[in-house]
Amino acid sequence: MTRKKSNDHLALDRLAASLVDDILNMTDEEMLAEVVADGEDPKRIAQETKDIFERAITTCGKARLAAARKSIRSDRQKDSRVLQPNPNAARQKLEKILKQHPETLSKLTLAARNGEGLSDSDVFSMLEDLEELGVIPPIEKQDDNE
Amino acid sequence: MAPNESAVAPLSTADIDAALLALSDVGWARLRKIACSLAHLYPIEAEDLLHEACCRALDGRRRCPSNVDLFRFLGEAMRSIASDTLKAVNRHPELHLVSDADGEENAYDPPDEQPGTEETLIREQEAARIKQAILNLFEDDPVANIMVDGIMEGMDGEELRAFTELDKTAFASKRKLIKRRIEKAFPDGWTP
Numbered sequence: 004m005t006r007k008k009s010n011d012h013l014a015l016d017r018l019a020a021s022l023v024d025d026i027l028n029m030t031d032e033e034m035l036a037e038v039v040a041d042g043e044d045p046k047r048i049a050q051e052t053k054d055i056f057e058r059a060i061t062t063c064g065k066a067r068l069a070a071a072r073k074s075i076r077s078d079r080q081k082d083s084r085v086l087q088p089n090p091n092a093a094r095q096k097l098e099k100i101l102k103q104h105p106e107t108l109s110k111l112t113l114a115a116r117n118g119e120g121l122s123d124s125d126v127f128s129m130l131e132d133l134e135e136l137g138v139i140p141p142i143e144k145q146d147d148n149e
Numbered sequence: 150m151a152p153n154e155s156a157v158a159p160l161s162t163a164d165i166d167a168a169l170l171a172l173s174d175v176g177w178a179r180l181r182k183i184a185c186s187l188a189h190l191y192p193i194e195a196e197d198l199l200h201e202a203c204c205r206a207l208d209g210r211r212r213c214p215s216n217v218d219l220f221r222f223l224g225e226a227m228r229s230i231a232s233d234t235l236k237a238v239n240r241h242p243e244l245h246l247v248s249d250a251d252g253e254e255n256a257y258d259p260p261d262e263q264p265g266t267e268e269t270l271i272r273e274q275e276a277a278r279i280k281q282a283i284l285n286l287f288e289d290d291p292v293a294n295i296m297v298d299g300i301m302e303g304m305d306g307e308e309l310r311a312f313t314e315l316d317k318t319a320f321a322s323k324r325k326l327i328k329r330r331i332e333k334a335f336p337d338g339w340t341p
Contacts, residue, residue, distance in 0.1 A: 059203030
């Protein structure tokens with residue numbers, strides 16, 4: 004939610020911009036002289052600031068790693084959803100079901116009863132039909148790949 | 150990003166990384182100086198400010214157009230982050246235990262997600278307090294006081310110099326005095 008800044012807030016922002024400008028416009032010599040005048044060691048100040056930057060690199064690296072892990076997890080979940088069932092497993096499953104449900108078997112054509120001439124697509128279709136008829140529980144496609 | 154910067158390709162993270170790692174001691178000192186200077190005006194520590202600005206530059210949340218000086222880019226990033234902290238003052242209040250009607254049991258009173266009128270008022274009061282504290286630093290120096298007031302009103306450069314009726318040397322000297330006095334007044338940064 005964006006809120007309008009108060010006049011005092013804007014006033015501080017302008018002063019801040021002016022101070023930043025002054026620092027940016029200082030020569031290297033002026034900058035060094037000011038650091039020394041503050042009683043600080045330029046080398047130590049530089050190292051401390053560099054350390055902050057290196058911590059930022061680490062922070063960003065960790066964030067990128069976490070994002071990559073999340074992305075991999077997400078991709079894995081997506082992949083598992085689009086896995087195609089294994090045709091051989093489906094054929095074995097159909098055969099097993101038909102043995103368990105002889106009344107269903109009797110309703111099939113001779114070719115189908117013998118499992119002859121059935122394409123993979125026919126097998127999947129029959130399993131889906133049996134599922135719809137309530138003969139078998141919903142097909143777990145992932146299980147078919149195991 | 151300014152409209153005229155939109156067509157310029159931004160520096161890549163690797164470019165920024167390389168440019169910063171190649172900085173001289175004075176370069177690092179300059180960045181630190183900017184962070185400290187902003188910490189005198191806003192409720193944030195210089196180290197946090199610098200860290201956050203570097204993170205935003207490195208993770209791409211803020212992109213540096215290749216025609217913009219890296220110091221200016223990071224300086225503006227820090228200024229923007231610092232200003233936002235004033236907006237966010239009291240945005241994350243602590244949970245408080247509150248008593249129910251019979252006064253026997255306690256429950257947590259969660260803060261509102263959005264700043265309400267009261268919070269906005271607190272924030273505005275904080276900005277007013279900081280502004281006044283800065284102006285008070287120059288009570289003994291009318292020219293510096295007018296100059297700071299002018300800067301806060303949006304004046305700069307020649308307009309501001311003419312307003313103060315100072316020659317260029319005296320004007321530059323007064324600007325330095327203002328910066329130094331603010332730094333000395335809040336050596337550990339602004340503390341609400």
